[in-house]
Amino acid sequence: MEQTVKKYVDGFMADLMAKNPGEKEFHQAVREVLESVAPYIIEHPYLMDMKILERIVEPERVVMFRVPWLNDEGEIQVNRGYRVQMNSAIGPYKGGIRFHPSVNLSIMKFLAFEQTFKNSLTTLPMGAGKGGSDFNPKGKSDNEVMKFCQSFMTELQRHIGQDTDVPAGDIGVGGREVGYMFGQYKRLRNEFTGTLTGKGISWGGSPLRPEATGYGTCYFAAAMLATKGDSFEGKTVVISGAGNVAQYAAMKSLQLGAKVLTMSDSNGYIYDPAGIDEEKLAYIMELKNVFRGRIREYVQKYPSAQYFENQRPWGIKCDIALPCATQNELDADDAQKLIDNGCICVAEGANMPSVPGAIEIFQKAKILYAPGKASNAGGVATSGLEMTQNSIRLKWTPEEVDKNLHRIMDDIHAACVKYGTEPDGYVNYVKGANIAAFIKVADAMMAQGLV
Numbered sequence: 001m002e003q004t005v006k007k008y009v010d011g012f013m014a015d016l017m018a019k020n021p022g023e024k025e026f027h028q029a030v031r032e033v034l035e036s037v038a039p040y041i042i043e044h045p046y047l048m049d050m051k052i053l054e055r056i057v058e059p060e061r062v063v064m065f066r067v068p069w070l071n072d073e074g075e076i077q078v079n080r081g082y083r084v085q086m087n088s089a090i091g092p093y094k095g096g097i098r099f100h101p102s103v104n105l106s107i108m109k110f111l112a113f114e115q116t117f118k119n120s121l122t123t124l125p126m127g128a129g130k131g132g133s134d135f136n137p138k139g140k141s142d143n144e145v146m147k148f149c150q151s152f153m154t155e156l157q158r159h160i161g162q163d164t165d166v167p168a169g170d171i172g173v174g175g176r177e178v179g180y181m182f183g184q185y186k187r188l189r190n191e192f193t194g195t196l197t198g199k200g201i202s203w204g205g206s207p208l209r210p211e212a213t214g215y216g217t218c219y220f221a222a223a224m225l226a227t228k229g230d231s232f233e234g235k236t237v238v239i240s241g242a243g244n245v246a247q248y249a250a251m252k253s254l255q256l257g258a259k260v261l262t263m264s265d266s267n268g269y270i271y272d273p274a275g276i277d278e279e280k281l282a283y284i285m286e287l288k289n290v291f292r293g294r295i296r297e298y299v300q301k302y303p304s305a306q307y308f309e310n311q312r313p314w315g316i317k318c319d320i321a322l323p324c325a326t327q328n329e330l331d332a333d334d335a336q337k338l339i340d341n342g343c344i345c346v347a348e349g350a351n352m353p354s355v356p357g358a359i360e361i362f363q364k365a366k367i368l369y370a371p372g373k374a375s376n377a378g379g380v381a382t383s384g385l386e387m388t389q390n391s392i393r394l395k396w397t398p399e400e401v402d403k404n405l406h407r408i409m410d411d412i413h414a415a416c417v418k419y420g421t422e423p424d425g426y427v428n429y430v431k432g433a434n435i436a437a438f439i440k441v442a443d444a445m446m447a448q449g450l451v
């Protein structure tokens, strides 16, 4: 069986790589899913005959477009915009928009592919998409960000809609950018609809959408710990990133009784042995969200902490690690350091932060390890709840949304346990998440015929 699976995976990947040359992040994301679902597909040959996998890796549509805009000096700037409409088998395309200079087609496709499985796990009717631009919001004035967002949306608006494709935030896209994009969408289409999620609370946003990804990641980690009769209480937590996901992962870790030791950005990390408490976290949130500052400024305010330039936080001894920055930010050496230091649980807030070699190390050591598509699904799930509220023209209370979010994370955890429990009782959350998500999308695709 193992040989048959390997042959199938290698053959499929060879074709995929030939057809999508140079798209290394996309190859990485597909291989991970393929390794999980290949045995299932081989046992269900009709899936092979129906070419479900070949269809699932091919985006339904990719839009690439020019985004011209004028900077504050009146100079012409040109960026590239993308929207990958990956899969609409279970609902309208749904997924974030990323503004970062590293954005390219491979990164968009990997994120849209991951989104297919993540959205399937949420239990809500959402297909998958992802978009973005190589625009770098760092150092830009509010006016420049607005100009860019308006130009970006001027093209994107013709491809999206509340029943077609519903974008939201991701790296470099938060409340400010969603606001500018929503304003331009509304102006051009002359409609006030739920076409974007992550909107402001007074104009159609859902309570707890900003908190949802970080909170959900902790709810998922708590569910994993509970399988061992354990919890966050009294644990040490190492977090990477200092953006939306990292901030609320830190907040929920504190609420659950843990001590947060680190946060980071792309320049380095801070280590506070006394713990980043509520007051220090409030400082970080103001620093990052209002002043758009750098994490190194933390040590000027709190001199007992240390700053490590150009380093990642994984060498700091901890019980729980929450990677919440970006893809491939945790390599095999980092994973080994975490294991050697006694880490018992890794839950990904970011998309694909652990390289394949790191995942192998976590699973060999049989620690609790959750892939992002399971543990960070709370963000898009709450976007789904925002869509529901927009459709029924009501706003729920934060308590109602939190209850739904918590239930969804527990349901995703249960699905992973159902499909990922190995004969020795170890839960392989990667396998569980991939198979549970795949079955739902594959069934929907088959029911809808060859489209």
Ligand code: NDP
Binding pocket: 169, 170, 171, 172, 173, 174, 213, 241, 242, 243, 244, 245, 246, 264, 265, 266, 267, 324, 325, 326, 327, 329, 349, 350, 351, 376, 377, 379, 380
């Ligand atoms: P933000 O833009 O709010 O924050 C991103 C953080 O990650 C910043 O601290 C940023 O540092 C850091 N970062 C970005 N790129 C790199 C890099 N190349 N190397 C090191 N650090 C980096 O984004 P989010 O918090 O929204 O997103 C973080 C991750 O979570 C992403 O992987 C995203 O796809 C994922 N995610 C987000 C969801 C959401 O609802 N927002 C939902 C599910 C997943 P710097 O300021 O220096 O760039």
Ligand code: 2IT
Binding pocket: 094, 095, 096, 097, 118, 166, 167, 168, 169, 170, 171, 197, 351, 376, 377, 379, 380, 381, 383
């Ligand atoms: O990666 C993700 O799931 C997100 N960036 C959130 C997508 C969304 O539509 O809320």
